[in-house]
Amino acid sequence: MGLTGIEIFKLLPKTNCGDCGVPTCLAFAMNLASGKAELDACPHVSEEAKEKLAADSAPPVRPLTVGAGDYAVKVGGETVLFRHEKTFVNKPGLATLVTTDEDEASVNGKLERFKACQFERVDLNLRPEMFAVKDTSGDAAKFTALAKKISDATGAALILMSDSVDALKAAATELKDQKPMIYAATADNADALGELAKETGCPLAVKGDGTLDGVIALTQKLTGMGLKDLIIDTGTRDLKKAFEEQIHIRRAAIKDRFRPLGFPTIVFANEMADDLLNEGVVAATFIAKYAAFIVMSDVKPEVTFPLLLERLNIYTDPQRPMTAEQGIYPINNPDENSPVLVTCNFSLTYFIVGGEIESSRQPAWLLVQDTEGLSVMTAWAAGKFNGETVGTFVSKCGIMDKVKHKSIVIPGYAAAISGELEEELPGWTVVVGPREASHIPKFLKEFKPE
Amino acid sequence: MAFEPAKQKYTGSIREVVLGTGDKAVKIGGRSAYPFYTFEGEMPNPPKVAMEIWDKDPNGEWSEVALEPFKDVVSDPVAWAKKCVEEYGAEILVIQTKSADPNAENKPAVEVAEVVKKVVDAVDVPVVVWGVANHEKDTEVMRAVAEKCAGKNVAIAPVEEGDYKQIGAACLGYKHTVVASSPIDVNLAKQLNILLNNLGVPENKIVIDPTTGGLGYGLEYTYSVMERITQAALTQGDDKLQQPIICNVANEVWKCKEANQTTEEAPELGDQKTRGVMMEAVTAIDLLLAGADVVVMRHPEAIQLVKGFIEKMM
Ligand code: B12
Ligand code: SF4
Structure with a gap:
């Protein structure tokens, strides 16, 4: 995709054998570059070239899925900066935070409100689909039990949040079939969490130090370990700076095909505002501008419904209105x-x-x-x-x-x-x-x- | 090596337009980057929230939750206007001349204009006079308004292809600002600006109204047309689109069914007031992100949320 015909040509066998259906390797390279041919048509291309070309034609923002079944959230795969240029394809997942120090009544209240928060509109079911479960004490058993309770009760896609590698290990191992997101790899624990993500096959979030350089160092390290499904939290909690980062990340991924930033992002509205309405303001901003996951402190229909409508509007195909049959x-x-x-x-x-x-x-x-x-x-x-x-x-x-x-x-x-x-x-x-x-x-x- | 984010190159900027006169005049526009992209361009004038009032009692048309903050003043446009400015700190006031609607009350143009004049005189902030999008009636009303409010630099909306000659001329004659309104289309917006220029309306007297769709009711079309207008103006050097933008938000949002259903009627949608406030705030935020320089709003709590947003984003 990003490579020119000449760059692709350099990777081909240059024998002009014609087995691909066109007389020369150069002609084939040109067709590849313009999307008119598939690489498989050349039986002689080397493994190494295949890998390079596959990496090059991979989508600029890594597509990945958190969760399994009905509530699985597919994100990434975006190819444009403005929705009128093509369309935004994968809607951001909306998550509600629960913590291990929250009392049972509070947790149950959120579970009930989450389940009730579903709206039929234009034949679609609009609803939030995630919970972020946060461990506050390092108690692996308690954390795992809470995550499991929420998963069993709702089927929601989960974000497992802890500072303790052991707690994450326990919960992610227990729930690995539900494909939760593991949150988060930092400079200190990237090796251990990278291994855990590999073992469990779960997507892994990285948490930067508030700089994009910090994020890049982390994603490079983890992709070096063979990981592909990464999510970026820059670590920033200031609205304005986070907005700027979202734009730089999306631009770098799409315009420059800069792989270390070619991942979906997560935004913590709950840590960026003091009340649910202002969290809604933050969420609204990042539904429009590029977040793939948004965490809020609670789920209430009067706040969530407007955000679901916004998400529906922003992610509607701008070229084609939805129609009913005559x-x-x-x-x-x-x-x-x-x-x-x-x-x-x-x-x-x-x-x-x-x-x-x-x-x-x-x-x-x-x-x-x-x-x-x-x-x-x-x-x-x-x-x-x-x-x-x-x-x-x-x-x-x-x-x-x-x-x-x-x-x-x-x-x-x-x-x-x-x-x-x-x-x-x-x-x-x-x-x-x-x-x-x-x-x-x-x-x-x-x-x-x- | 440190990461260097790629910068967007801008070749144009939005013109500055001044609304109103005197100390409380408000300057809008002037931006030379995408909305809030201050890391790569200038945004000298923060976008503004304008507060709307109606020139007739909206009882029966507004939901209780929208009416509540203004209950004591809705039957008196002057008192209403003052409350917006003095109590809620409105920096721009919009008066919607609903009483003129030929499909409803159809109040005579002179009477409508008199009320507008009283409102304009009662406040020191800039006023936008928003008509009913009926060419004949708006022409009558706005001509009278333009004359009575001479010297106040009010902004007159919506000026459409079908009435721009009459209303545009009146604005020109009395030095008011024109809100050029077109139905969600880049080319039509551009064409109307050209027509107004040809009529003699100077560029620093034109604001674009791209037509607003409410949340869940066409917002996505307005959002994208505004992003396209902004791109054309800033990166493609299209100087006919380099005007500030105003969006008549409240009027659309509070029409939506879900903003009006009471908590009892739709318990699954939660508390009505918060829901309406959030629907209005979310719509305004999207439109600000897409390039609005002024958003016209109704509920004081929604306004507070949006003002907070603008402050943090500047
Ligand atoms: C979004 C929008 C668009 C979108 C299209 C969206 C779409 N899929 O239709 C786009 C940007 C493409 C567009 C284009 C145009 N638009 Co347009 N658009 C709008 C906008 C903002 C919202 C329309 C909408 O989606 N409404 C929501 C739906 C649900 O409303 P609805 O279908 O009317 O249904 C309601 C009622 O009618 C009623 N109802 C429906 N059916 C029935 C049946 C019965 C029996 C009953 C009792 C009731 C009923 O119930 C519904 C809910 O209350 C309006 C302005 C506005 N704010 O309303 C302008 C508007 C409709 N557009 C307008 C115009 C002029 C155009 C264009 C012709 C402009 C142009 N020259 O290019 C083009 C035409 C399109 C084309 N050539 O292809 C004008 C129409 C003016 C007029 N009255 O003549 C409007 C009013 C804007 C304006 N003020 O100038 N538009
Ligand atoms: S099949 Fe492969 S090697 Fe043969 S001409 Fe085509 S590209 Fe070249």
């Missing part, structure tokens, strides 16, 4: 006398409107017109949701065979299309519905199609 959606068992409503196929719109109809408990038919994923007003402004398009869709979709009446409800914001639509649908009554979907239940309770 068609007729029966809601609450409608019959031939039930009202017919029409909307666009932007997922968000469809799920909001569908959700409101469902919660109204009134049977209805929802027609979803393909607007290429544009919302009602956007589609209207773009000429994709007007009298003609809606009229054609309503006539052809088959709803006329399903109902006896001739009324169609349009979104309040699309009031302007009602005249045009009446012309397109002779004999039909076009009813302008409420503007906001939240008023649909009240509307449906009073509305009778004719």
